[in-house]
Amino acid sequence: MVKRKDVRQAELLDQVLALFLEHGYENVSLNAGVAASYQVKMAMGAAEQVAAMTSLLRLHNQALFERIVAIWEDLFK
Numbered sequence: 001m002v003k004r005k006d007v008r009q010a011e012l013l014d015q016v017l018a019l020f021l022e023h024g025y026e027n028v029s030l031n032a033g034v035a036a037s038y039q040v041k042m043a044m045g046a047a048e049q050v051a052a053m054t055s056l057l058r059l060h061n062q063a064l065f066e067r068i069v070a071i072w073e074d075l076f077k
Contacts (some may be wrong), residue, residue, distance in 0.1 A: 012037055034064065035071040 015036035019028045038052065056065045 016041065031071050034067060035075075038068055050075055 016028070016033055019036060020030050023032075055061060056068070
């Protein structure tokens with residue numbers, strides 16, 4: 001199932017708002033927002049997962065991919 005763009009945006013905003021409420025606006029990094037965005041995409045379903053993962057493997061997204069990996073590693077320390 002592919003969700004409409006406005007539904008995906010609302011889910012992302014919900015994730016970021018939860019981060020702000022939990023940690024405070026001043027303490028939420030861009031990395032945390034990127035991780036929330038990626039989590040929303042992964043939760044959507046197969047088509048979105050494949051698109052998100054494929055785009056991360058492109059050479060011009062290498063820095064973003066490294067940041068996401070670092071965030072996930074920090075989550076599981």
